[in-house]
Structures are given as C-alpha cells and as structure tokens.
Amino acid sequence: AQTVTQSQPEMSVQEAETVTLSCTYDTSESDYYLFWYKQPPSRQMILVIRQEAYKQQNATENRFSVNFQKAAKSFSLKISDSQLGDAAMYFCAYLKTSYDKVIFGPGTSLSVIP
C-alpha cells in the first residue's frame, strides 16, 4: 500500500528566509501525482503545487518550488522569502492515478517568525 511520510511535525522559519519541508512516499507505481496542500489556521485548505511523476522538471509556483527525486521517492517543498501568511499546516499528498483516492501525509506545521 502506498504511504506518505512527513518526518517534520513542526518547523519554523524567519520571515524572508527559506525553508524546506520534507516528504517521502512509498509506491511501486511509475506514474503518479504528488501535491503539496496548505491549510492556514481556521482557513480553507488550498493546493500549493503539484508534480507529475513522468515530468523530470521540478514544479515551481512563484515562491514555492519542489525538489522531486523520483528514485529516492522524495518530494520536498521549498518556500523562499517566507512571509507571515505562509504560516500553516502543510500536507504532502500522493495520487496513483487520476481516478484513485488521494493519500495524505501527517502534515508539517510551519511557523513564521517575524
């Protein structure tokens, strides 16, 4: 069965600095999707960034980028120029195929220090 692991339950970063959140997953599939979701306190969860496993190029969305290491089954999220609004719970997620159910990691709580 597929699993998603986020080994850092909590992290903190100084405002304007860069932080990297880790995610590893276990799968025997060769094609799949990976996501990072952000859940701010008392606010709705939103999709931050996604990666398709067949694409070698790492996805980037403004200050958010990923380091996708397929062989190592690693999918880390880098947040550059951290802002106070980045404080949230971040979930890494795996999806085997377009019509399967998504599997979430346990989450990493990110604090941003002004």
Add this chain to the structure above:
Amino acid sequence: KAGVTQTPRYLIKTRGQQVTLSCSPISGHRSVSWYQQTPGQGLQFLFEYFSETQRNKGNFPGRFSGRQFSNSRSEMNVSTLELGDSALYLCASSFGLADYNEQFFGPGTRLTVL
C-alpha cells in the same frame, strides 16, 4: 463565484446518535469529495461523488455514507456515532471526476462526539 460551503460549521453530538453534514460545491462543479481530519489519523479520504454516483471510497466503516443530489450538493451521514468520529470533516469540489489539480476545499464541519 461563491466557494465551497459546508453546513453546519460546528456540531456537537453524543455517542450513538447520527449526524448529517452538507456540502454545496462551487457552481458548475460536479464532483464532491469528503475527507476526515483528526490529530491522530491525519487527513483521510472518505468518498467521492460525481454525477450523483459514488465513484471512489476510502477505508471507512459502513456507518459513513453519503449521497449527491442532482444539483451536485452532497450530504454525508454518520450513524451510531463513536467518540473517535470527532473530527473536522472537509469537503472539496471539482469540475471533473478525481480532478485533484483543480479541487477547492470548504471550511469544514467540526464534529464533536461526547
């Protein structure tokens, strides 16, 4: 365009009771997915409805059920509530089936079982 709405936002029930939660998707969206979020188990997929049919189901007991109406609104029902059912229940909508690339989440319903 209005976002995903969930009602009620907060609910307190006692063991053995049943509860119905409602989710109204974004206008035009045909898929509604439900998730359970707890501190211990994290975020887990419950089920997805598309065009009034359940298309995908997570590993939850039969006490958890749902349905979708012709206007795409969805309800989730939990019967014979247990203390462990206390959780934040999230729904998310998308236009297409299992379209995690364009999935929008609601604010959640916080269920407390006493």
